[in-house]
Amino acid sequence: MTLRIGIDLGGTKTEIVALDEAGAVRLRRRAATPGDYDGILRLIGELVAGAEADLGITGATVGLGIPGSLSPASGLVRNANTQCLNGRPLDRDLEARLGRPVRLSNDANCLALSEAADGAGAGHGVVFAVILGTGVGGGVVVDGRVIEGRNRVGGEWGHNPLPWARPEEHPGPRCWCGQRGCLEAWLCGPALAAAWKGEGQRDSGGIAEAAAAGDEAARAALDDHADRLARALAAVTNLIDPDAVVLGGGLSNLEHLYAEVPRRMAPYVFGDVAAVRLVRAKHGDSSGVFGAARLWDRR
Numbered sequence: 001m002t003l004r005i006g007i008d009l010g011g012t013k014t015e016i017v018a019l020d021e022a023g024a025v026r027l028r029r030r031a032a033t034p035g036d037y038d039g040i041l042r043l044i045g046e047l048v049a050g051a052e053a054d055l056g057i058t059g060a061t062v063g064l065g066i067p068g069s070l071s072p073a074s075g076l077v078r079n080a081n082t083q084c085l086n087g088r089p090l091d092r093d094l095e096a097r098l099g100r101p102v103r104l105s106n107d108a109n110c111l112a113l114s115e116a117a118d119g120a121g122a123g124h125g126v127v128f129a130v131i132l133g134t135g136v137g138g139g140v141v142v143d144g145r146v147i148e149g150r151n152r153v154g155g156e157w158g159h160n161p162l163p164w165a166r167p168e169e170h171p172g173p174r175c176w177c178g179q180r181g182c183l184e185a186w187l188c189g190p191a192l193a194a195a196w197k198g199e200g201q202r203d204s205g206g207i208a209e210a211a212a213a214g215d216e217a218a219r220a221a222l223d224d225h226a227d228r229l230a231r232a233l234a235a236v237t238n239l240i241d242p243d244a245v246v247l248g249g250g251l252s253n254l255e256h257l258y259a260e261v262p263r264r265m266a267p268y269v270f271g272d273v274a275a276v277r278l279v280r281a282k283h284g285d286s287s288g289v290f291g292a293a294r295l296w297d298r299r
Contacts, residue, residue, distance in 0.1 A: 005052075006294070014043060016048070016289070045094075045098060048060075063102070065289070065292040068086065069148075069153065070152060111246070112246070116129075117291075119287060119290075126142050127243065130246065131249040135158065137155070146295075159177055161181045161183070162182075183232050186228050189202070189250055193207075231268055237265065249285075
């Protein structure tokens with residue numbers, strides 16, 4: 001029996017899944033993510049060993065999704081929100097620990113791969129997948145293949161500026177990457193919370209309920225957020241014209257986005273039609289781990 005193991009390394013939790021040849025889940029577990037690099041290596045080693053022992057197999061393929069990417073110049077992790085990963089040869093260290101090759105990709109790429117394979121983007125040739133959560137990421141899949149690009153920054157729309165910015169939106173909030181006005185700084189969960197409750201707030205949970213109950217600040221924050229997301233996705237549409245745009249991450253649960261954003265995109269899409277299929281990720285917060293396992297499907 002051939003099994004594919006996927007691991008989604010998040011800032012607070014790490015998930016492992018084992019898929020069989022048909023894509024059925026044979027095992028799935030979660031554990032708290034350690035705060036140090038050696039602890040992360042140890043945890044992943046224990047999760048893989050435990051999964052194989054329980055399933056009675058050895059030598060499963062291993063794919064890993066991380067909130068960052070490998071530099072094609074140095075082979076080291078860069079741009080990871082989990083800071084202890086940066087500057088480390090994570091794939092090589094894991095290969096030494098596990099005794100087999102490991103395929104590693106950005107977590108948004110894994111989301112896109114999973115949803116294009118058998119999720120909300122299944123059956124579509126070009127899928128753009130978005131993570132809207134604590135951060136903002138993106139991934140592009142064309143005919144079942146992740147487009148990582150020469151510099152391995154394919155799909156990193158979160159660190160482009162807000163398109164068609166209005167005078168009051170200049171120069172934009174400071175982003176952790178060092179730039180100002182990045183989409184991540186405008187569209188992430190903490191940015192939505194700050195727009196609703198004021199600077200320093202990071203939890204946007206309950207904002208939809210507050211808006212429905214008549215909270216004008218919540219309504220205004222959601223309206224601005226939807227408008228900025230629409231402009232951002234219109235720019236993507238003008239560039240790659242995806243067959244489906246899949247939303248993942250915590251903010252993908254905001255129901256109004258699926259009607260409001262396509263409507264607001266229309267004036268910015270360069271064409272006589274703006275038929276954009278905007279859908280929620282079918283696999284929810286497990287899309288990333290399923291996609292990590294699928295890194296071995298095609299290369």
